Amino acid sequence: MDKSKYSWSLINNNISDNDKESLSNFILNSDRFTNGPKVRKFEEIWSRWLGVKHSVMVNSGAMANYLSIAVVKEYKGFEGEIIVPPIGWVSDISSVLNHGFIPVFSDVELGTLSLNYESVKDAVNDRTMGIVIVHCLGFDAISEKLIRFIKERNLIFIEDCSECHGAKHNNDKLGTFGDMSCFSFYYGHHMTTIEGGMVCTNDDSIYELLKLYRSHGLTREATDSLKKKFSQEYQTLNPLFTFAVPGYNIRSTEINAVLGLEQIKRLDSNIIQRRRNLTLWLDNLSPAKYFTDFKIKGNSSFALPLILLEKSETVFKNVQNVLQNEGVEFRVGTAGGGNQVLQPYLQNYKYKVVGKLNNANHIHHYGLYIGNHPELKEKQIINLCSKLNEC
Ligand SMILES: Cc1ncc(COP(=O)(O)O)c(C=O)c1O
Incomplete structure (x- = not known):
């Protein structure tokens, strides 16, 4: 087996021997391998765990993003603007571009690394159709003011x-506040299905659209009443080959769902440990040198953030040297490699930036994250913090 070259990698082996055994048993004893009863079961258990009515499993978090924007297009038409964060992930933006919307960037706040009420309010206009909030690195970006504003504007x-499986705002899990929420189960996340994603919603008609879009636009998974509507309206079509919307094929295999059903059993305990590690990390980092004033209430830490207070290339270089010497894997720019507006993929598309992206740029140039996993030892965290405090 490959041995990691890091003593502290972004993620430790995330697939246990028990998981592998469940996968082997499933493969040896099953005949159905795609989008079937195991996917349905995982969707059901996931909905219950999260506290939503419906979940639709897809083959990646990125495709969960694409599915959610396809729904915006169905409701709001073929053009307009969608507010997106400069810190997040490429598919939060590429999904907007590829559905013909204009992404509008506004700055993030340092305490959550995410958009907030002020930044969203500044970016909204009559052409705004929707808002994508990324709860970066497991921090809660919800506020009552933000929710009220989005509702008032009918967005x-x-x-x-x-990056925030299991994080909460007050008593509710993140992912229950939006019209839709997207999750990734890629290898390095709080739990994994190897590749995989989920879109969740409390809205019955959004749920129908999500199922259609996930599977070619076919009506096979639709409710009986929807199937009837289409067969009455399109009497020359075979009901098994009625394509209601211009969909994708982004279905999950049963194998990924089998792994999801195993992994969700240890998700809550994993999150408790991640939270402990983040608290220890922030308590031991020097607040004179690093930004430590994060909104930790309700977090489900994805990774441990390290952001300089000072704009110093020398200190940032020293920090990276310490991490390299200690065998600690890290990612500069924090979530998604930093400020998305600086990326080449955007440069041939129309996009807007509202105000100055000062925080996003600061995070891009002087921020990074390192792995947070349940197996980290208290001593390991404290020792690294004291070395970093000397940079
Ligand atoms: C915020 C966010 N959205 C979407 C994705 C894409 O997920 P996936 O890698 O499963 O496609 C990621 C990946 O890390 C992410 O961090």
Whole structure:
């Protein structure tokens, strides 16, 4: 087996021997391998765990993003603007571009690394159709003011929860506040299905659209009444080959769902440990040198953030040297590699930036994250913090 070259990697082996055994048993004893009873079961258990009515499993978090924006297009038409964060992930933006919307960037706040009420309010205009909030690195970006504002403006609200499985705002899990929420189960996340994602909603008609879009636009998974509507309206079509919307094929295999059903059993205990590690990390980092004033209430830490207070290339270089010497894997720019507006993929498309992206740029140039996993030892965290405090 490959041995990691890091003593502290972004993620430790996330697939246990028990998981592998469940996968082997499933493969040896099953005949159905795609989008079937195991996917349905995982969707059901996931909905219950999260506290939503419906979940639709797809083959990645990125495709969960695409599915959610396809729904915005169905409700709001073929053009307009969608507010997105500069810190997040490429698919939060590419999904907007590829559905013909204009992404509008506004700055994030340092305490959550995410958009907030002020930044969203500044970016909204009559052409705004929806808002994508990414709860970066597991921090809660919800506020009552923000929710009220989005409702008043009748905007479609998407929460990208790919980095915040199990995080809460007050008593409710993140992912229950938006019209839709997206999750990733990629290898390095709080739990994994190897590749995989989920879109969740409390809205019955959004749920129908999500199922259609996930599977070619076919009506096979639709409710009986929807199937009847289409067969009456399109009498020359075979009901098994009625394509209601211009959909994708982004279905999950049963194998990924089998792993999801195993992994969700240890998700809550994993999150408790991640939270402990983050608290220890922030308590031991020097607040004179690093930004430590994060909104930790309700977090489900995805990774441990390290952001300089000072704009110093020398200190940032020293920090990276310490991490390299200690064998600690890290990602500069924090979530998604930093400020998305600086990326080449955007440069041939129309996009807007509202105000200055000062915080996003600061995070891009002087921020990074390192792995947070349940197996980290208290001593390991404290020792690294004291070395970093000397940079
Ligand atoms: C916020 C966010 N959204 C979407 C994704 C994409 O998920 P996936 O890698 O499963 O496609 C990621 C991936 O890490 C992410 O962090």
